[in-house]
Amino acid sequence: MTEAPVPILMYHSVSTAPNDATRALSVAPGAFAEQMACLADHGLTPVSTAALAAGWRSGRPLPPRPVLITFDDGYEGVHRHALPVLAKHGFAATLFVSTGWIKGAYDMGGGLDTMLDWDQVRELAGAEVEIGGHSHTHPQLDQLRDDALRHELIRCKEIIAEELGSVPASFAYPYGYSSRRVREAVRVTGYAQALAVGNGLARRRQGPYALQRVTVRRGTGIEEFERLVHGRAIARDFARDRVLTKGYAVVRRARQVRRKAIRSRV
Template sequence: MYHSIHARPPAGTADLAVHPEAFADQMALLAERGFTPVPFSALDTPARKPIVITFDDGYADFHDHALPVLAGRGFPATVFVTTGWLADAGADAAGRPLDRMLSWGQVREAAASGIEIGGHSHSHPQLDQLRDAALREELTRSKGLLEDRLGREVATLAYPYGYSSARVRRAARRAGYTAACAVANALAGARRDPLAVPRLTVRATTSPETFARVVEGRSVTRTYLRDRMLTKGYAVVRRSRYAAGRVTSR
């Protein structure tokens, strides 16, 4: 899971911004070790050492730095787009992007280059804290805009911040998504919920040695132990917060 590919990112994205040279080196390592990148929707397609390369949010630096590297190697990837954040969203603009965002033209160019485009909500809220009507609007509006602009079905989703719940996953299924990404920082095993597929976070601080280990499936639990403990603890807090909000709003 990538976010930004940027040499000098703004403060709000610095931890999740991978330097362009580091990203190029990581893609070279995948090629050298015989991995077969596939789009997220094709995760279950038989392939030798399949791996899914994803990007959340839709930052403009994907077009600047990641797309040329991917295209040069013939690597597919999946970009999950926050439709209300796009640079030329116009009347559909919503939320507060943290950096420069892709334009609709760049999204179409990426799709034409073999990049899978998925949904990432419309305004990037914490979906598990929304009431049902607002949740449905976030999921369907994003999907509808992407399908209208791209002229193709959009059936994959990544939850903003990785936050979901059984209620959010049911809403995603009703909205027409057939597969969705969480974070979880675990390997995607064969027995998994298709609407909560885990991913491994690549950060600015991810060393070449760490990247090499985790893509080969080694030391994953140890590498991401702190992340996973925080995620589980915060999930309890978030469920309690939503339940308390429901009681308060009645």
């Protein structure tokens, strides 16, 4: 039997006053609360990334009408604004942290807005929020040399394990960028599954290291949100995004080819 597709929602910041760097991908707290109420009203069942992948891997049935709620980077508003709403509904979620952006001993700066600290990450982990990896410094992983790529993946995994006492099972690619080489490195590092972007529904046939998500943005109204979680008109709603993504992918591939050529001459 073919598995039904699953909407994986990708959030970033939840904030009343986002800065310019995060504004487009920041969701207002009131909008987030309305969106979570929408999931509850429509009978969707939020599950963690690990639970979805494990279900598809084993063939065990998933809860009725599963949906994933995911957050990237590690912004403080996930704890301040999103966690109380998730707790109110009893919803599971997944937070993918860039460990070098989280406040604390490993903070390398670079966070685009106010970031979580490790005490807040631990509180989230204790409240049914799966903590996954999102690299150490949030680079474009497919543009890195092999040694730098391994460092980003391993360092992220080690820090999460040290801070939380458990090894992260799930990963999300910064900017959504990956390649066959990156996906293999993620697998070898020990992550059991990984999420891309793609702005489409997740399907089992995508494989555990290339599951697609749909982006929830500040401009996502409740009617568009309902279409996303029901898998309706996604191609139309993200048509402009797809054109821009394809164009930028060509530019990035050309840059990568040039870098390889330069390195081969050195």
